[in-house]
Amino acid sequence: MTAEQAHRDTLWIKSSYSGSSGGQCVEWAPAYAVHGTVPVRDSKTADGPAMTFRTGAWSAFVSAVKDNRLPGA
Numbered sequence: 001m002t003a004e005q006a007h008r009d010t011l012w013i014k015s016s017y018s019g020s021s022g023g024q025c026v027e028w029a030p031a032y033a034v035h036g037t038v039p040v041r042d043s044k045t046a047d048g049p050a051m052t053f054r055t056g057a058w059s060a061f062v063s064a065v066k067d068n069r070l071p072g073a
Contacts, residue, residue, distance in 0.1 A: 014043060028058075 012027040025043035029050070032039055038058040039050040053061070064070050 010039070012041070012043070012046075033058075 010029045010031060012029055015026040015028070027041055027043045029039045032052075033055050036055055037052045038055055039052050040058070041048065041050040
C-alpha cells in the first residue's frame with residue numbers, strides 16, 4: 001500500500017484559512033499527529049500525494065500564519 005492509498009481513507013480537515021471559492025484549499029490529517037507527523041494536501045487533488053511534516057514544524061508554521069509572521073507576508 002502506498003502512502004497515497006493509506007491517506008485516502010483518512011479524515012482530512014480543511015484549513016479555516018482556505019477560501020470557499022475553490023481556490024487555495026489546504027487540508028491536514030490530525031490523526032497522524034500522534035505518530036509525530038502531519039500529512040498536508042491540496043484538497044483539489046484528494047487522490048494525489050500529501051506532504052508530511054513533523055508535528056513541531058507544522059505547529060510552528062501554523063502559529064506563524066496566525067501571527068502573520070511569514071517571510072514576505
